[in-house]
Amino acid sequence: MxxxxxxxxxxxxxxxxxxxxxxxxxxxxxxxxxxxxxxxxxxxxxxxxxxxxxxxxxxxxxxxxxxxxxxxxxxxxxxxxxxxxxxxxxxxxxxxxxxxxxQDQLPPFPNALAFAIIEAELQRSIATTFKDISPDPVAAASLGQVYKATLHSGETVAVKVQRPNLVPRLTLDLYLIRLSARWLGPFLPLNLGHDLCLIVDEFGIKLFEEIDYINEGRNAERFAHNFRHSTQVKVPSIYWRYTSQRVLTLEWIHGYKLTGVQQLQAMNVNPDEIVYIGVTTGLQQLMEMGFFHADPHPGNLFAVPANPETDTPCQMAYIDFGMMDQLEQESKETLVDAVVHLLNKDYEELAQDFITLGFLAQGTDIRPIVPALEAVLGDIMGESVQDFNFKVVTDRFSQLMFDYPFRVPAKFALIIRSIVTQEGLALSVNPNFKIVDVAYPYVAKRLLQGETPELRRRLLSVLFKEGRFRWERLENMIRIARTDGQFDLLPTAQLGLQYLMSEEGRYLRHKLLLALIEDDRLHTEEVQRLWELLKDDLQPSKLMSSAWDAFTYFSREQAANLFPAMVESPSPKR
Structure with a gap:
């Protein structure tokens, strides 16, 4: 049937x-x-x-x-x-x-039914599988409920069991929502009605991925691999022997929910530190890894206090990996562009970013859109970059959708939701939080460090406009990057020197020399301002050490490309 x-x-x-x-x-x-x-x-x-x-x-x-x-x-x-x-x-x-x-205080379904699902899925009895298991769920969420158990090998685990008859219930609601979207679309403004069904379909795809616990386990392992070098992110291990499509067994996390400043402080967790970790790891997911958590609500995140005995710092633990998504390399790079262009008020470039990201169709005439972007977003930062608020951006941007051919691609609906949710979560912990206090220093730091050729090219596009070097942008970027407490200028300077000495850096060397004598004058005033900004971090002994490390990084052949006259000059005959 x-x-x-x-x-x-x-x-x-x-x-x-x-x-x-x-x-x-x-x-x-x-x-x-x-x-x-x-x-x-x-x-x-x-x-x-x-x-x-x-x-x-x-x-x-x-x-x-x-x-x-x-x-x-x-x-x-x-x-x-x-x-x-x-x-x-x-x-x-x-x-x-x-x-x-x-988040996790929903009515549970009967324990007998949950245990029957576990036994049917794992094809073994509860007593054979676990040494002990909590008689009642410790949490009940929208799609399942969680029990605390101990394996016969001694590990404490969380056992996640899916609610019964979930597929028929979800599909009926999704059908109704999609039907409503198709009916309402023609009556909405063009840009709001456009792709409404696609957004519903994207939600449906993610919802079905979320109820496949084997897929969730794979997501968790991929997420853990991405953060394998980070001491700030905790990802529970998956016990595959006790996992199926409707039952997921994973490591028990000893942490605390992000439900308010006072509770976190009572557990010796610094609220500002955990907010910083949450936002920076979220930015890393979007702009570096491309594989991001699309549902970072408080029920899916825990603060794990520092452990002096194991020398483990404060950590953010992610415990739910059902709703994840992938961002392509071009989109990751364009997101970096869009943040920089927005904060530098380069509205023409920002409009081009919207075309690249799919918010505007290819071939759209951006001439009338550029002044509209400036009118709507021009005062978004107030007196300083620290006044920026992502929620305000989304509100202002929604105004443009009524008058211009903007649309929200289905994939970016999840990204926007993820960013807005992270900002909202941070605000619930720290009401004075400004996402740009973390986001823009992160972007500035990544551009200044230029770990990849793509980022180095983007740094050049930021520093040069119409062939002229923008000294004020470099100063602003360094000043903002230094507000990140974990930004170390010396390694960045060393990377910069290595890049300048490389073959790839030949173009920048030429442009910098021209910038110093631009407009037929030596730009000593700008160089002096940069020195005043950097001098406290650039102590002579450390600077010489970094410069020597950068220089010795290259082979004799690479040095020959940099100083051909010195290498090619014949030795004097004796």
Whole structure:
């Protein structure tokens, strides 16, 4: 029959789902009536409070009611609530306190059913698999629940069990949402309605990936490999012998949720440090690795205190790898460009970045868009770069979608959600947090260090405009990079010297010499400003050591390319 066909669906297929529910229209109508009536009742209750001056009196009641409504509507709507729970700048505090409970304080399903799923999936009894297991789940989330157990070999593990009958419930909601998107699309402004179904499909693809625990285990191992050299990121080990598509067994993490400053401080965790780790590792995922966590809500992140006995620093632990995505190399590089162009107010280049990233179609005339970008984003930083706020950027950018042919590519919907969620999470820990305090020093540091040819080319594009060297940009970039407490100027200077002495750096050597005598004058004033900015970090002995290391990095043949006259001059005859 049809039901087994849905139960066995391993990946999201909108055509298969549509054919299934078109033949069962009564299920669709019943679900649509349930969802529509439930949400309409809540909206009317809010209106009633407003009309009869009862909003303040019923705040806590309505907040609890909203959480209960999303819980009753099931996994899809719980996911919406989870995203809202990380946005204290969007959701008022009473609603926020309730929505946070959607992370892992959801009603569990019966233990007997969970244990039966474990035994059926692993094909062995609970007693054979585990030395002991908690009688009740320690956490219940939208798609599954978690038990704490001990293996017979002695390791403490978390056992994640998927909720029963999940595929039929998810597919029905996804079908309804996609149907609504197709119906509503023509009535929305062109750019909001465009690709609305594709965004739903992207969400469906990720949701099906999330309910495949074998896929999640592979994601975890790939994520751990990416951060193998980092002491700031903790990824639990996967126990494959006790893992299947619907059961995941992984290392137990001894950490604390990111639920507020006071709790973290009570656990000897520095809130600013854990926020810094969270944002920088998020930037690394997007701009370096390309493989990023698309659902970084508080239920998926833990702060692990420093351990002096093992000399382990404070760490951020990621525990859920169901919703991940991949960013192509060109997109990673363009994201770096876009951040720099936005903060340097290069709106023409920013418009080109939007074309490269797919926010504007190829061939779009950017001439009317450039002044619109400047008008909307021109004062985004206020008096200084530290006033920048990503939430403000997304709000301002949404204004442009009504008047210009912008669209949000399906993949970037997840990226935007990830960044906004990280910023919201950081704000919940530190209300004074500014994402640019971490993001722009990170980008500036990466450009200045120029580990790859692509980044070095981007540094040149930042420092040179229309053939002229932009001294103020170099000063600004160094000044901002130094606000990163982990930025060490000497290794960066050494990398720079190595690059200048290389064959690849020949063009830059030539351009720098021209910059020093630009406009028929020696730019001693700019050089002096740079020296004043750097002199405290560039002590002569350390600088000479770094310069010597950079010089000896090259072979005699490479030195010959740099100083041909010295090498080719014949030795004097005696």
């Amino acid at each position: 049809g039901q087994p066909k849905l139960q066995g669906l391993r990946s999201y297929d909108p055509e298969v789902i549509a054919r299934y529910f078109q033949a069962r229209f009564w299920l669709v109508i019943a679900r649509a009536v349930t969802v529509g009536w439930t949400l309409l009742t809540f909206v009317l209750a809010l209106k009633w409070d407003h009309w009869f001056k009862g909003a303040d009196r019923n705040r806590l009641k309505r907040a609890s009611q909203l959480r209960q409504i999303l819980t009753d509507l099931g996994p899809t709507f719980i996911k919406v609530g989870q995203a809202l729970s990380t946005r204290p700048d969007l959701v008022r505090q009473d609603f926020l306190d309730e929505l946070v409970k959607l």
